[in-house]
Amino acid sequence: MTALRWQGLFFSAIALLVALASLPVGATVGSAMLLLLVGLIVVLGVPHGAFDPLFAQRLHALAGLRDWSLFTLAYLLPALLVLLLWQRAPGYFLGGFLLISLAHFSGDPEAGSGVFFRVLYGGLMIVLPACLHVDEVARLFGMLADPADAATLAGWLHLASWPWLVATFFVVLWTARQRWQAALEMLAVAVLAIAASPLVAFTVFFCGMHGARHFLRSLAYAGPGAARSGLRYAVLPMVAVALLLAGALWIWRDVALEERLVRLIFIGLAALTVPHMALIERVRFGSRW
Template identity: 45%
Template structure:
């Protein structure tokens, strides 16, 4: 684990500790301001980290030329459009798949060497553990994203899993501490925030202080500053395009309640970008896999 990733992990743990202390002191944000702050943070930090997919495609898949980039872009946008279409026609299937794929994707955050059961617990923590102490609020938020019926379908499973998930996570922290105290502390911080904090706040802290910066640190070239600047310049255009699309969606949904609009734009947008993002990472993983002996 590089120095940058270790530092980022410690910052996440420190931010989590500050939040937990604030909650113990009785701090509670006004709901409207909390929603605006969370939406802005996720949009500002979430979109750029996804935009680095163009860097991954160029550097690891060797995409060059207009034709290759056109095919890549059409496939990427097409997968995103399929997710939005699924949300529109089958919201319960969308919500179930989104939560499952998100847990799988988040499980890639821990450092190399972390066992797969611990990764599974880590990936699902911010999704499952809020149901333990904030079940009603979590169901309300999921209902705003995908409809009350869809939220009512998934919540019994989340409530059933929450307590065993927390117990298994505590055990995983104790076992992981023997190998990597930092990895164990990161998992403990995530579990504590996901259990104690309101669901939106817990997600924002995790996504903005852990998932997004960790992906950026792993993606940006580390050899030369010039390489990093070129990578950031490449990621600028997808970021601008997504912001323009967000503004357009906002104008089309101007009569929708603010909370519903922000949640749907944020989480349906994240879901739409998560599928092609995961597909790209899987393609890169297969491309970088060593060929079998004799080939």
């Protein structure tokens, strides 16, 4: 059994256990738990993007200070534009972030998964939390955008969540006949998204599935010696990300701790996801992922 299959089985087991432990639905995340979740996302989730310079080097044959300086500029500019969009139009930022997250998460399923399966899967962690946690989703969105816009968006997700759940149920049944593990992974993500609080569900999914799967695929793509090369290329980006996170915390020092941490997670991830996707999706659609 390949490393990706073992990772999928491990994630599915953890996700279902966390979902079971979250019953009955309704528990909220306190400040201490929120700090733990942010720590897990930063330590276990965000580093999967540290391989981006390695992908850039392979795709564009970067060499020398000039090439790497241009790459750094091209990487940071979209991230800065995302931050500017959040400041100027947070409602549009939030809607756009959800859409690109859906598209990005759709790359997690195994090779050979159809477009409908991928889109449905990609939206599980975006749409299904609003099934039973719509008030919590609206509250979290309200820390990123105008509360009225946040409530409206959460309401639309709540309406979409039930047909999304029904479609997921039938797709899981259909897929299980030929690709049982793909069906199991989809089921695990769906149950986790419905049962656990939104932040807990996102953390388990982002670290245990998305980040871990991306890391394993990155190693396979890079070939022998990838771990050593990846670490070499990853040092500066990770230092830069750490400095940006520290700077954001300082800028928002007068904001309440919970809101500051929620902003740190989602605004920071949105800024990093756009340039990250520009590299990863090219590899994926080039049939090299």
